[in-house]
Amino acid sequence: MILYGSTFSPFVRKAVAVAGEKGIGLEVKAVGIGDPDPAFREASPFGKMPALADGDYRLADSSAIVHYWEAKFPEPALIPADxxxxxxxxxxxxxxxxxxxxxxxxxxxxxxxxxxxxxxxxxxxxxxxxxxxxxxxxxxxxxxxxxxxxxxxxxxxxxxxxxxxxxxxxxxxxxxxxxxxxxxxxxxxxxxxxxxxxxxxxxxxxxxxxxx
Ligand SMILES: N[C@@H](CCC(=O)N[C@@H](CS)C(=O)NCC(=O)O)C(=O)O
Missing domain, CATH: 1.20.1050.10 (Glutathione S-transferase Yfyf (Class Pi); Chain A, domain 2)
Incomplete structure (x- = not known):
């Protein structure tokens, strides 16, 4: 699974930390602000980081990514059911x-x-x-x-x-x-x-x- 971004971004660091807490194996591919990398652009329609590539699946936005992971990797739960x-x-x-x-x-x-x-x-x-x-x-x-x-x-x-x-x-x-x-x-x-x-x-x- 590839996460595009720089961890200097608080949104990227949040996603990386959530992956760490959940034990999700992640390759962080460094991209900068406004990066033209086509793979990054495909995953992030407006060029904002982070963006995710998981197989054929593409998703942008740290919160969207975290909710996707929570559904795909429920343990340990980081979003309570209550x-x-x-x-x-x-x-x-x-x-x-x-x-x-x-x-x-x-x-x-x-x-x-x-x-x-x-x-x-x-x-x-x-x-x-x-x-x-x-x-x-x-x-x-x-x-x-x-x-x-x-x-x-x-x-x-x-x-x-x-x-x-x-x-x-x-x-x-x-x-x-x-x-x-x-x-x-x-x-x-x-x-x-x-x-x-x-x-x-x-x-x-x-x-x-x-x-x-
Ligand atoms: N709501 C988004 C915000 C993402 C965002 O704004 N990231 C900034 C870096 S901190 C960015 O990519 N800025 C580049 C730009 O706006 O072109 C998220 O949670 O991922």
Whole structure:
């Protein structure tokens, strides 16, 4: 099974981590933003990553891919059957993909992607404003909903945890230090999630690349 994308994308990293948690064998084929690779374009009609090729089957969008895997590889379950729990998991996946990535992306794109990958200046004022004004309410919210030492939904790991943990990696790449005194639960959650085998090697590779 081939996943097209770069794990610097929080959506791609989320999919890779879900595959890791489920023990799904994945070949990650690196493609960049706007990549013309025909196989990637066939799997992703609008050129967005990640995209999947599984035999003859093609699918784009991290959430669509995760739901496909959940149906195809039900164990371990990352999307609960219980209606209320499932609704909450979908909420956190959406929260992460829209609000959290939208905010973290302003810092990550302008401080990292633009200068490092696109060889042009980023809008640092926009990044600083996002860190100052947009990020605190999102972290305040997470601090309220993450149970101490626990998971976002129910008693075990779900897609909610993976989806929220992924853009927190991009914040770190963008030089954001989450204050452990103000956000003890978010800090502990991020440390626990990013130490998991489904995240740790990816993060180490990304940090190694950025340190070059
Ligand atoms: N909702 C999509 C979002 C995918 C997405 O926007 N990926 C970005 C990278 S972080 C991308 O491919 N951007 C390239 C573009 O918009 O052309 C998902 O969950 O996969």
């Amino acid at each position: 209606p209320e729990a499932r609704g909450r998991v979908v909420w956190f996946d959406e929260f992460a993909d829209t609000l959290l990535v939208g905010c973290a992306g302003k810092m990550f794109f302008n401080r990292v992607v633009a200068p490092r990958f696109l060889k042009r200046d980023g809008d640092l004022a926009l990044a600083d404003a996002a860190e100052r004004d947009e990020l605190p309410p999102l972290l305040d919210y997470l601090e309220r909903v993450i149970p101490e030492g626990g998971w976002l939904v129910g008693d075990g790991l779900t897609l909610a945890d993976v989806a929220v943990a992924s853009p927190l990696v991009n914040l770190g790449h963008a030089g954001v230090e989450i204050d452990p005194a103000r956000y003890p639960r978010v800090t502990d959650f991020a440390e626990r999630m990013h130490a998991r085998p489904s995240f740790a090697p990816t993060i180490a590779r990304e940090r190694g690349f950025l340190a070059r």
